[in-house]
Amino acid sequence: MLQIKDLRVDVDGKEILTGLSLDVKAGEVHAVMGPNGSGKSTLSYVLSGRDGYDVTGGSITYKGDSLVDLDPEDRAAQGIFLAFQYPLEIPGVGSMTFMRTALNAQRKARGENELDAASFMKLIRAKAKELNIDAEMLKRPLNVGFSGGEKKRNEVLQMALLEPTLAILDETDSGLDIDALKLVADGVNALRSPDRAMIVITHYQRLLNYIVPDYVHVLAGGKIVKSGDKSLALELEKSGYDAIVAEAA
Amino acid sequence: MPAVDETISEVKGLGEKYKYGFETQILSEKAPKGLDEDTIRFISAKKGEPDWMLDWRLDAYRRWLEMTEPKWAMVNYPEIDFQDAYYYAAPKSPEDAPQSLDEVDPELLKTYEKLGIPLKEQEMLAGVRNVAVDAVFDSVSVVTTFKEKLAEAGVIFCPISEAVHTHPELVKKYLGSVVPVTDNFYATLNSAVFSDGSFVYIPEGVRCPMELSTYFRINEQNTGQFERTLIIAEKGSYVSYLEGCTAPMRDENQLHAAVVELVALDDAEIKYSTVQNWYPGDAEGKGGIYNFVTKRGDCRGPNSKISWTQVETGSAVTWKYPSCILRGDNSVGEFYSIAITNNYQQADTGTKMVHLGKNTKSRIISKGISAGKAQNTYRGLVSIHPKAKAARNYTQCDSLLIGDKCGAHTVPYIESRDPSALVEHEATTSKLSEEQLFYCRQRGIGEEEAVTLLVNGFCKEVLQHLPMEFAVEAQKLVGISLEGSVG
Numbered sequence: 251m252l253q254i255k256d257l258r259v260d261v262d263g264k265e266i267l268t269g270l271s272l273d274v275k276a277g278e279v280h281a282v283m284g285p286n287g288s289g290k291s292t293l294s295y296v297l298s299g300r301d302g303y304d305v306t307g308g309s310i311t312y313k314g315d316s317l318v319d320l321d322p323e324d325r326a327a328q329g330i331f332l333a334f335q336y337p338l339e340i341p342g343v344g345s346m347t348f349m350r351t352a353l354n355a356q357r358k359a360r361g362e363n364e365l366d367a368a369s370f371m372k373l374i375r376a377k378a379k380e381l382n383i384d385a386e387m388l389k390r391p392l393n394v395g396f397s398g399g400e401k402k403r404n405e406v407l408q409m410a411l412l413e414p415t416l417a418i419l420d421e422t423d424s425g426l427d428i429d430a431l432k433l434v435a436d437g438v439n440a441l442r443s444p445d446r447a448m449i450v451i452t453h454y455q456r457l458l459n460y461i462v463p464d465y466v467h468v469l470a471g472g473k474i475v476k477s478g479d480k481s482l483a484l485e486l487e488k489s490g491y492d493a494i495v496a497e498a499a
Numbered sequence: 500m501p502a503v504d505e506t507i508s509e510v511k512g513l514g515e516k517y518k519y520g521f522e523t524q525i526l527s528e529k530a531p532k533g534l535d536e537d538t539i540r541f542i543s544a545k546k547g548e549p550d551w552m553l554d555w556r557l558d559a560y561r562r563w564l565e566m567t568e569p570k571w572a573m574v575n576y577p578e579i580d581f582q583d584a585y586y587y588a589a590p591k592s593p594e595d596a597p598q599s600l601d602e603v604d605p606e607l608l609k610t611y612e613k614l615g616i617p618l619k620e621q622e623m624l625a626g627v628r629n630v631a632v633d634a635v636f637d638s639v640s641v642v643t644t645f646k647e648k649l650a651e652a653g654v655i656f657c658p659i660s661e662a663v664h665t666h667p668e669l670v671k672k673y674l675g676s677v678v679p680v681t682d683n684f685y686a687t688l689n690s691a692v693f694s695d696g697s698f699v700y701i702p703e704g705v706r707c708p709m710e711l712s713t714y715f716r717i718n719e720q721n722t723g724q725f726e727r728t729l730i731i732a733e734k735g736s737y738v739s740y741l742e743g744c745t746a747p748m749r750d751e752n753q754l755h756a757a758v759v760e761l762v763a764l765d766d767a768e769i770k771y772s773t774v775q776n777w778y779p780g781d782a783e784g785k786g787g788i789y790n791f792v793t794k795r796g797d798c799r800g801p802n803s804k805i806s807w808t809q810v811e812t813g814s815a816v817t818w819k820y821p822s823c824i825l826r827g828d829n830s831v832g833e834f835y836s837i838a839i840t841n842n843y844q845q846a847d848t849g850t851k852m853v854h855l856g857k858n859t860k861s862r863i864i865s866k867g868i869s870a871g872k873a874q875n876t877y878r879g880l881v882s883i884h885p886k887a888k889a890a891r892n893y894t895q896c897d898s899l900l901i902g903d904k905c906g907a908h909t910v911p912y913i914e915s916r917d918p919s920a921l922v923e924h925e926a927t928t929s930k931l932s933e934e935q936l937f938y939c940r941q942r943g944i945g946e947e948e949a950v951t952l953l954v955n956g957f958c959k960e961v962l963q964h965l966p967m968e969f970a971v972e973a974q975k976l977v978g979i980s981l982e983g984s985v986g
Contacts, residue, residue, distance in 0.1 A: 298941050301933070326943035338938040342956030351952060352942035359943065391956070408942065 251276045251313060251447050252297075252416055258307035259289075259296050259472075266292045268472035269308065276415070277444040281458055281483060282451045284469035285491045290451045291335065293469070294420040297449075298332040299325050312416065326352075327359035331414030333405040335421040340392040345404065348392045349374060349411055356412060377410045381437045399430030406437035417441070418449045423457040435460030455487035470495045530587035536560060539691055542587045546660045549667065559680045559690035566684045572847035573876040573908055574816045576789060584754055586692045586725070652708050654738075655700040659727055662698035669700060673731055677760035677797045677824070685756040685791040685818075693727035693758065701736035701767070710966055712741040726757040732767035734800065739770040741969055753778075755814075756791045765800030765827065770808070772965055773821075774973050777813035782983075784843025784872075787815025794821035795851075798830035798859075806833040807850065808964045810973045812980040815844060820878065822851035825859035825887070832861040835961040837973075839954075839980045840873030840905070849879035849910075854887035854920070863894040866958045870901035870984035876908040883920040890920045898928040899957050901950070901984050936985065950985055951978035 252274040259267035266289045274280055284290050296303040297310065299322035310317040317325060340348060354364040365373065378385050383403055393401050402422055409417055419438065423431055438461050442448070450461055458466070458480060466482040467474045470491065475498035476482065486494055530541045539560050543553040568579075649656050655666060662670050680690045701707050732738055755777065761769050771794075780787025790813075796805035807821040823832025834850035852861035861881065869875040881892045898907035909926050931953060939949035954977050955962065962970055 300937050300941075321946075322937060322940035323943050323945050326941055332941050334938065334941075338932075338935050340935060340938070340953065340956055342959035343952055348939075348942075348952070351948070352939075352944050355945060355948065356943035412942070 253311040254308070255311075256308035257296070257305065257310060259292055260304045260306050261292060261302060265306070266472055267296065270469070270473045271308075272467065272474060274416070274447045274449065276447055277442075278465065279442065279448045279450060279461065279463045281461075281463035281466045281480075282449060282469050282474075283453065283455075283466060283483065283486060285495075286453075288469045289472045290469055291420060292472075294332055294418045294449075294451055297325075297416075297418055298322055298330060323355065324359065326412075326414075327356045329413075329415035331409050331412055331417045333402075333409060333417065333419045333422055335424055337393050337396075337401040337405055339394045339396075341394050343392050345388045345390060345392045346371075346374065349388075349408060352408070353411060374407075374411060378407060380440065381407055381410060382433070383407055398425040399427070399433070402426060402430065402434045403437065406434055406441070410437070410441055415445060416447050416449070418451065419461075420451050421453065422450070423452055423454060431457065432460060455483040458483045468494055468498070470498070530585060532585055533582040534560075534584075534586055534692065538586050542692060542694070545587065546663070548660075548663055551667075551671065552663050555675070555680070556691050556693075559687050560692075562681050563684070563687040563691055566681075566687055568684050572818050572878070573874060573910075574818060574845040574847050576816050576845075579754060579789065581688075581754075587694060648708065652705055653702040654705065654707050655698065656711055657698055659693075659696045659698040659729060662729075666698070666700070669731065670698070670729070673729055673760070673762055675760075677762060677795050678758050678793050683793060686758050686793040689725045689727060689756045689758045689793070693725045696727040696757070696759075697730075697740075698728075699730040699738060699740065701730075701732045701738045703733040704735045705733075706736065707738040710739045710741055710968075712743070724753070724755040724757065726759075728757070728759040729762075730760070730769060730771070731762045732764060732769050732803075734765040734767060736764075737768045739772070739966060741772050741774075741966060743774040743776075743969070743972070753788045754791070755788050757793070759792070759794040759821075761794075761796035761805055763796065763798050763800065763803035763805050763830075766802045767800065768804040768806075769796060770806045771796070771821070772969055773807075773809040773811075774965075774969055774976065775809065775811045775813050775817075776976055776980075778815075779813050779844050779980075780815040780842065782842050782871075784815070787844070788813065789816045790814035790819065792817075792819040794819065795824065796822070796832070797824045798827050798832060798856075799824075800830075801827040801856070802829045803827050804831040804833075806831075806835070806964070808833075808835040808961065809837070809848075810961075810965070810969075810976065811836070811838040811846060811848060812976050814846075817844075817846040817848055819846075819848045820850055822853070823861065824853045824855065825861065825890075826855045827859075828856040829858045830856055831859070833964075834861075834863045834865070835964045836865045836877075837868070837958045837961045837977075838866070838875055838877075839868045839977065840870070840875045841980055841984055842871040842873060844871075844873045846874070847876040847878055849877045851880040852882070852892060854881075854883045854890040854892070857886070857888045857890075859887055859890045861890075861892045863892070863896075864960050865894075865896045866961055867896070867898045867907055868901065868954055868957065868981070869898065869905035869907050870981055872904045874906045874908070876910060878910040878912075880912040880914070881922055881924075882912075883915040883917050883922065885916045887917055888919050890917065892920075892922045894922075894924045896924075896926040897957070898926075899931060899954065900928065901931045901954075901981065931985070946985060947978065947982060950981050954981060 254272040257267050257270045305318050350370045357364055463480055466478055468476040530538050539556050678686050763769050777788035798805055805823050811817055825832050832852050838846045838848050840846045850863055865877045867875040867877055877896045883890045896909050900907055907928055911924055913922055915922055936949050955974050965973055
C-alpha cells in the first residue's frame, strides 16, 4: 500500500529525514518510535502533504502512484488520514458541519454522491454510538473547549467517519490519562481491518500495550535504524533509545 | 514553491472572476453631466415633484456648496470630481411604469435572473415565500410586487418618489428628521439629488406580514447612486427590511451616497439587514464603487428597538456607520457587522450608539476580515448622555487577517457622562492560521472551501442575526469575496 524509499525531507532548509525507508501493507499496523527531534512528526506531515516539508530525494508511493506532488485534500480523498497530535480548534464551526463538509468534499473528489443532512446525521450518530461518544459533543464548535481526551476521541470519530485506507496517528497518546488512553485505543482497535493500514507514531511503549503493532521501527536522526516486532518496543522501554541507537550505528 | 505560483495566478485570475460583472443593455435618460441648480430642477421635474420637495432639494444643494468632504476616515482615494458625474438616469420610459412583470424590459429581468433573484418565481410563489421585492433598478423603481397583500395589513411599501405624491404629509414630517439635511457632506449631497429609494410605513400595532426586500443595482456608466430610504414604524409595530446589492463590472470609480432613515415609535421594532456587494475593483485596485453611506435609526419612543445587521463585502471604498439614537427610555440599539476587504479594498465602518433615554441598551458585534492588501477599520462611538441613567453597552470587535500585507484597525470612542452607565468593550485580532487551514485540507476540504468555512465560523455570531434567505447568500458571498486570498 505504502512504500517509502530513501526519503529525504527538508524543513526550512534543514534536512530532517535523511533517507527513510518503510514498507506498509494493507491490514498492517506499524509503530514508529523515536526520541524527540528524530523526525517523527515530519514523517506524518510529509505523508499528509503539509506545506513547508520539501521532498529533496527518494520517493513515496501510495497504491502504486507517487504522492509527492499531491495537495493535502487530494491525498485525503485517496484515503490518507492524519490523527493530529494537537487537533486544531475551529471556532464557530460546529463539529457536525465540519465533518459533513469534509466527508462530502472527499466523496465529491472521488466522484461519489454527496450525503444530504439527514443521511449524514444518521451516519455520524451511528459512528459516535459505536465509539461511545456523546452526541452532545457533536453540537459544539470543533475542538473548542474540548478536553485533551475529547479532542483525541473526536479525531478517532473523524477517522471512523472518513474510513481511510492509511491512518497515521501522531502521538495520539500525548496528554491522555490512562482511562482516556484506553478509550481512544479501543476506538482505534475497532477500526483495524484487513483493508486498512496504520502508522502509529509514539514516544512511549505504553500506547502499544493497547494498540498492538505488527511491526515496530525505531526512528533516529531522520531514518529508521532498527525494525522488529512488538518485543522491540519492550526492549526500548527497558534500555532506552540511546542504547538501541548506539547499537544500530 | 508551487503554492506561491498558484496564488499569483489565482490573484491574476480574480479580475475576470467577479461573479456579478455583467452589464445590462438598456437605453436610459440621463441628466446632463455635472451638478448645479438646473440639474436639481431637472431631477425634480422628471419626477413631477411638488414645489416643497424641490425647495428642500435646493436648500440642501446650497448648504452642500458650503461644505467640505470629510477626511478623517482611514481610506485613501483620488479626489472626486463632482462635476464629472451624472446625477440622474432612469430606465427608458419611466412615465408608463409597468403594471406587471410581463411589461418589464426583458433585459432587466435577465439581469435579475443572473443575480439569482427569481422575481417571476417569487410572484408565483407569493403566498409561500412571503418576500416582497421593490426592485430598484438604477434610479427609478420599476417593479413593485406584493403591494396588495401589504395593503391589506395597511403597510405602505413604495418608491419614495411615489410617496412624495401619495403620502406627502408623512414624507414632510419624517424626511430629514433622523439625518438632518446638513448632517454631513454626503448626506447633504444625497438630500439635493436623491434619485429614488424605498418608503415604508407600518401602522400602529401592525406586525408586517412579510420581510420587505429591496435589491439595488448600479447600472448606468458614471451614474452616482443616491438612494433615499425612509422607514417609519408606528407604535407597537414591527418590520424586517432586507437590502441587498450587487453591481456590474466597470472601470470608472462610481460614487454612491445613500441615506437611510429609520423611525421607531413607542414599543416598535425595526430590523434592517444589508448584504452589500458593490463592485470592489479589480485585483490591482482599479475601479470599484465608492460607497459613502449615512444610515441612522431613531428609537424615538420608549421600549423601541432598532437592529442593524450588515454584511459588507463589496465596494473599493466603504464609509458607513449605521447608528442608533436611543432617545426613548428602555430603547435598544443593535449593530451586527461583517466587513470583508480583499485586494485593495478599504473599509472604514462601524456604528454610533447615542444613549439619551433611561435604561437604554446597545450591543455592537463587529467582525472585520482583511485579506490581500486591504485595510479594514472599525470606528465606533458609544455616547452616554447625562440623562441616560443606567445605560448599558456591550461592544465586541474581532479582526481576522489573512496574509501579511493587509491591515486591521479598531478605533472605539467611548463618552460616558453618567456614572451609572456600564460600558464594556472587547477586541481581538487574529490571523487565519496555516495550521487550521492544513487541518481542514487534511480532512479533504479544498483550500478555498476551507477559508470559507473558517471565516464563516469567525462571523457566525453576526450571520445568525440575518434572516434565513440572506444568511445563505451571505455565506456564499464570504467565499466569493475571499477567492484567491490564500495559497
